[in-house]
Amino acid sequence: MFMKKIIIMALILISIISCNSKKNDNAEVTANTNAVNTNNVETDTKLISVINTNTLESNTKEYEGYATNIYYSASSAEKYSQAIADFNLIKDKASLDEWQSKYTDQTPIKFAIDYYPTEEKAIELISYGADVNQKDFMGLTPLMNASINGYVKLAIELINHNADVNARELDSRGNISADSLFYAVNANNSLELVKVLLNSGANPNIVYSDPEEGNFTILDRSLYYNNFEIFKTLVENGANIDKVNDRGEPFIVDAIRRERFDIVKYLVEKGIDPTMKYTDYRNIPFSLLAATVNNNDTKIAEYLIDKGADVNTKAIIDNYMENDMTSNDKDDSKEAVNLILTAIENGNTSLVKLLIENGADTTVVNKEKKTVFDIAREKGYDDILELENK
Numbered sequence: 001m002f003m004k005k006i007i008i009m010a011l012i013l014i015s016i017i018s019c020n021s022k023k024n025d026n027a028e029v030t031a032n033t034n035a036v037n038t039n040n041v042e043t044d045t046k047l048i049s050v051i052n053t054n055t056l057e058s059n060t061k062e063y064e065g066y067a068t069n070i071y072y073s074a075s076s077a078e079k080y081s082q083a084i085a086d087f088n089l090i091k092d093k094a095s096l097d098e099w100q101s102k103y104t105d106q107t108p109i110k111f112a113i114d115y116y117p118t119e120e121k122a123i124e125l126i127s128y129g130a131d132v133n134q135k136d137f138m139g140l141t142p143l144m145n146a147s148i149n150g151y152v153k154l155a156i157e158l159i160n161h162n163a164d165v166n167a168r169e170l171d172s173r174g175n176i177s178a179d180s181l182f183y184a185v186n187a188n189n190s191l192e193l194v195k196v197l198l199n200s201g202a203n204p205n206i207v208y209s210d211p212e213e214g215n216f217t218i219l220d221r222s223l224y225y226n227n228f229e230i231f232k233t234l235v236e237n238g239a240n241i242d243k244v245n246d247r248g249e250p251f252i253v254d255a256i257r258r259e260r261f262d263i264v265k266y267l268v269e270k271g272i273d274p275t276m277k278y279t280d281y282r283n284i285p286f287s288l289l290a291a292t293v294n295n296n297d298t299k300i301a302e303y304l305i306d307k308g309a310d311v312n313t314k315a316i317i318d319n320y321m322e323n324d325m326t327s328n329d330k331d332d333s334k335e336a337v338n339l340i341l342t343a344i345e346n347g348n349t350s351l352v353k354l355l356i357e358n359g360a361d362t363t364v365v366n367k368e369k370k371t372v373f374d375i376a377r378e379k380g381y382d383d384i385l386e387l388e389n390k
Helices: 002-016 031-038 043-053 074-079 081-087 093-102 108-115 120-127 142-149 152-160 180-187 191-199 218-222 228-236 251-257 261-269 288-292 299-306 339-345 349-357 372-379
Strands: 168-170 176-179 208-210 214-216 277-279 285-287 314-316 336-338
Touching (some): 081 108, 108 120, 142 152, 142 180, 152 191, 180 191, 180 218, 191 228, 218 228, 261 299, 285 314, 288 299, 288 314, 299 349, 336 339, 349 372
Antiparallel strands (some): 168 176, 277 285
């Protein structure tokens, strides 16, 4: 899951940071450093729990008025105790610059985010004149890192000091791979943070690029998570619901395949035509109903039929989205037949029944000249055969 990748990425960032060992004289750390290292020692267990369960607890829990860092690990902080000890001495711009000159491979705000248990220290650095747009070695800005952690107060402070809300992270090919809004939505735990970014000018229609997924927007990404309010907020702030993917499919098709009934209804309420016909890259016409062929239940199919969707639409046997809903691969070899035939081939007898009950043509045949009832006999679907002479 992508969320687990985000968590692992954060851990990798922490583990591979070098603190310039030549300048670490192994001096005894100050009492303040010990306090930092021993504070919130239970977070190690919490961190392991997050990784193992592939869940992300809310970052909005307050720790002395500031959101806590669920990635914080006392043992990791101890590893860089000398750098933290020096960091604790920062009290103004001069001492900030002195620390930066000593630890040249670090960015102060990112360091504070990684090695302190709350967002408070990072906010303090801004008052000393820390660069709010300084990218770390991964190419992430402080606002991106705040978004990964769900740090709302830090994000607001960064924006108030002219952080670039639309700064982009680029991949090796120069394509946009992420920005602050991307990370905030992927964190999936702070509607408030998403609103802060959008209200500050974040663009919800940036086209991201991924070698596997192809081109996509933040609206596509939001379908990964069960957070309807974030999705709705993106739409209300201008995210394009009429977008078409690289295969020529309207956005609502992906929502149907992911069985997001709440989003499908919302999109129809927002003006998406449930009876629409679209043609994909092969110029084959489909209705939205075709996207329900692999759904686990018929709730969305029933809704679309009630709204007038064509029950005799074409669909693809061995639907290319069945196993990978993020793939943008195009396969011209897949057979396009009436949905009722695709559904019976896929074993979706509930959908077959629904289609027959709503007037689907049962005389159509596949390339072997077999009707839906011929296939039902071969597969032993007696419940379908009961409908043959009705």
